[in-house]
Amino acid sequence: MILKSLSNEFEHEVTSTRRLLQAVPEKDLAFKPSDISWTMGELAQHIATIYYWYVGTCTMDEYDMAADQLERGSPGDIKATLELFETNVEKAREALKSLTEENLKENWTMKVGDKVVLGPMARIGVIRGFLFNHIYHHRGEMIVYLRATGNKVPGMYGPTYEEDVRNQG
Template sequence: MMLQSLISEFEHEVANTRKLLNAVPEKDLGYRPSPVSWTMGELAQHIATIYYWYVGVFTHEVYDVSTDRPERGAPSDIKATLDFFEQNVERARAILKSATEDSLQGLWTMKVGERTVVGPLPRGVVARGFLFNHVYHHRGEMIVYLRASGNKVPGLYGPTYEEAVGRK
């Protein structure tokens, strides 16, 4: 029951993430709202990378992100980021479809070298609380980046403010 719910949410939200990433203009990939913030291109790439982590969550008990370096392309290449996103979505979809309700109970830990950054937690909690919510958090940031740089924001859960005001 939980697995089917995760898969349904995954499919619904992948479409929203795709819509948002497709709204990122190449001309603004270097935009950063503050000196300590990622560029828009780096943020887009990070969102695409989160989908890469699904395989690590469901195939490892302990996943060390410092030893896993996916080939992502440059953050200044939005086409490479979009391709990376699509490849990762396909891998994530396949791993979710091969999961079982029992596998959602298995403990999982994320490390960066010797430092534990997530877990140990049941995989189902990690999927919902780390993978899904992580994407949602960064999508919210991307919406702010797009608006702050004068770009159009796509409606993810209905019309945007700009679309709603424009209808009056």
Template sequence: MHLFYTRYKNIKPKDMIIQYLTTEFEQEVNNTRKLLQAVPEKDIHYKPADISWTMGELAQHIATIYYWYVGTFTEDVYDMATDHLERGAPDDIKATLELFEKNVARARTALSTLTEEKLRDHWTMKAGERILLGPLERGIVARGFLFNHIYHHRGELIVYLRATGNKVPGLYGPTYEDSKKM
């Protein structure tokens, strides 16, 4: 508790939510980076079932979600049909890591524009005339759609890595395998 208090004691109460989101964002960017760096080229085409993405497609999707922070935090209506989403080659993990870093930088910039008031504004995602999500408060979208969406797909990627016999990096401490070595 002392570390928490020391870190946040000078933050005005109305800015706490923004600080919480920013801190979580930065911690989880590091975890996502570790996980994407663990994807080996040799298993990039692995997929657990015919209907599943390949490991490369899943990694690329995770990198792409960070781009959506821009539309979520800077627009009231984000139209995927008019956006020029950069994807790259899903069979090149180095290209996916580069895309991830570019999208994280964009997301950081968008996140820095947030205010408590803006988190309460309504937001909608659409593709042309079709509503995909919303209208919802932007803060709910940030947690429920952006943050949790990344966590969900990272969990899938961990399963892919384990299924192919690859090492999973510790995201919240040592992995099971690491703890057995201690």
């Protein structure tokens, strides 16, 4: 029951994330709102990368990010980032399918080398808090980046301000 709910949410949100990443224009990939912020291209690439982390979360009890290498391509190439996203979504989908309800209760830990950075905690908490919510957080940032550069934001939960006909002068 929980797995079906997670899977349904995953599929719905993948569609929303795809629409958002497809709205990122090549011309604005170098934009960053402050000196300490990522560029728009780096943020888009990070969003695409989070989907890769489903594999380590769903298929391992202990995930060492330092030992896992993912070829990302250039954050200055939105087409490469969209391809990375699609590839990682497929991997994430398969990883989610490998889970059982029992697996969701098992403890999971994330490390970077010898340093524990998350956990141990129940895998369901990692999936909800670290994966799903992490993506939502960064999508919100991307919306701000898009609006700050004068780009349109696609609707994800209904029409956005830019899509609402009442706001068309």
